[in-house]
Ligand SMILES: Nc1ncnc2c1ncn2[C@@H]1O[C@H](COP(=O)(O)OP(=O)(O)OP(=O)(O)O)[C@@H](O)[C@H]1O
């Protein structure tokens with residue numbers, strides 16, 4: 001809806017119901033995500049954070065509302081969703097690396113098959129990315145041979161290998177042992193500093209405070225409050241946000 | 250660290266098999282291989298040591314049969330007197346006269362030999378047909394399950410729905426009726442005008458096996474974590490490519506042993522082909538029985554052959570399972 005051509009994703013009155021409307025996972029979400037923004041989504045369990053994030057690349061099919069990505073209605077039947085997904089990288093809580101492929105193959109399969117990159121070009125790019133996260137020596141390993149933190153760093157660069165315009169993160173550090181959280185957050189922080197547009201669902205309030213340009217607080221499928229991290233953490237308005245912050249901080 | 254011993258066991262097994270041309274040496278070699286294998290149990294953590302041990306056992310069996318044949322039947326210019334008398338005594342036994350009557354007179358063993366060939370032929374092509382059918386049916390059924398939300402109605406969805414229903418009926422009918430009845434229906438009703446019994450048997454057993462293979466493969470597809478599918482789709486792969494590059498390779502690995510077992514089951518199932526007059530292994534033995542009126546030898550011979558085949562392939566499956574487990578780490 002917005003005429004602002006800096007807007008990458010525009011979400012309007014997004015709804016997702018389960019069991020014929022009995023469960024309202026999303027109950028009218030409206031927000032714009034602009035180029036270069038780092039949006040952190042917080043909220044209690046079951047508030048619809050994952051559903052919101054997964055709707056953005058249509059892993060969940062919304063019940064109502066619209067989502068436009070770079071000006072295109074992603075739910076329209078004339079839109080090639082596979083093309084759009086190539087421009088949206090996604091990182092999952094449980095990594096979802098392909099266990100039957102080496103790290104290098106995990107990272108080259110999509111660029112080769114979808115962007116038509118030659119094997120050499122794809123491998124060169126993958127190795128460059130691996131170097132950026134300090135894992136260049138694990139290129140030949142299988143996912144099962146890596147630690148959780150390493151797996152998640154690979155999952156991030158696997159998505160980056162497709163040169164996405166936006167990166168979506170769904171609790172990327174929740175399945176990690178505490179000592180591995182830092183290494184993954186560091187990669188995400190670097191990515192944010194390089195200007196990547198990011199939407200992150202996370203419980204890492206430190207990350208939200210430090211890296212986010214905007215924080216969205218969700219509850220019961222609705223956006224309750226959204227503001228700069230400074231305002232959200234030092235000057236929360238809504239009672240539910242206040243009690244949520246009391247519990248997590 | 251056990252690699253050297255394991256390699257040794259493997260090489261001895263291969264040599265023992267080759268040496269079957271000199272059965273005495275071959276037997277000695279095979280026994281040596283078994284002893285080395287027994288004394289180095291640790292080496293058998295490596296699959297190749299198990300393969301070597303298996304080859305030694307096979308070589309031992311072949312060599313023993315060869316030795317018995319040489320002692321009892323081989324004509325040499327100066328057969329020693331003691332061997333001649335041993336042979337005379339053996340030829341006089343009831344066992345030998347039964348044996349001769351059932352297998353040697355009129356070259357009756359050819360019923361077994363040709364029957365075995367037919368059994369293998371039918372099984373081989375039925376397995377191919379079964380896997381092809383099974384993969385197609387499994388893909389249709391699981392793609393309908395995942396795509397019914399994504400396809401926004403219309404023509405594609407209607408086609409997929411019809412295919413899905415057809416596959417459902419196929420599975421219900423095939424798994425709900427005995428394979429003999431299916432075989433007879435295909436022979437006497439559907440192909441009443443043709444007399445190509447092998448083709449009929451391949452079709453019947455292939456179509457039958459396809460239903461079971463379909464469920465095996467569908468189980469394999471469902472056993473792959475849902476996150477794998479989502480990861481593939483979120484990279485931008487379409488449904489078909491996600492299946493082809495990410496889901497099927499993982500599913501295939503988990504179902505390979507089950508598929509191989511299906512093949513073993515199929516070998517035994519083809520034994521009912523006699524109902525439409527196809528002369529496979531079981532029917533071959535039965536024909537001998539009807540000619541000689543002695544049931545013991547031909548039927549036991551048939552049973553032993555099935556047993557050896559099944560033991561052999563089960564062994565291969567167990568090696569395969571170990572191999573797959575190892576690569577999981
Ligand atoms: N497939 C489904 N069927 C029915 N209800 C569902 C389904 N998926 C999610 N829900 C419900 O939708 C609501 C929102 O779920 P969602 O996973 O988006 O929450 P979340 O904020 O990500 O929670 P968490 O922090 O636990 O990950 C929850 O009440 C959940 O029970």
Ligand SMILES: [Mg+2]
Pocket residue numbers: 049050051171
């Ligand atoms: Mg969630």
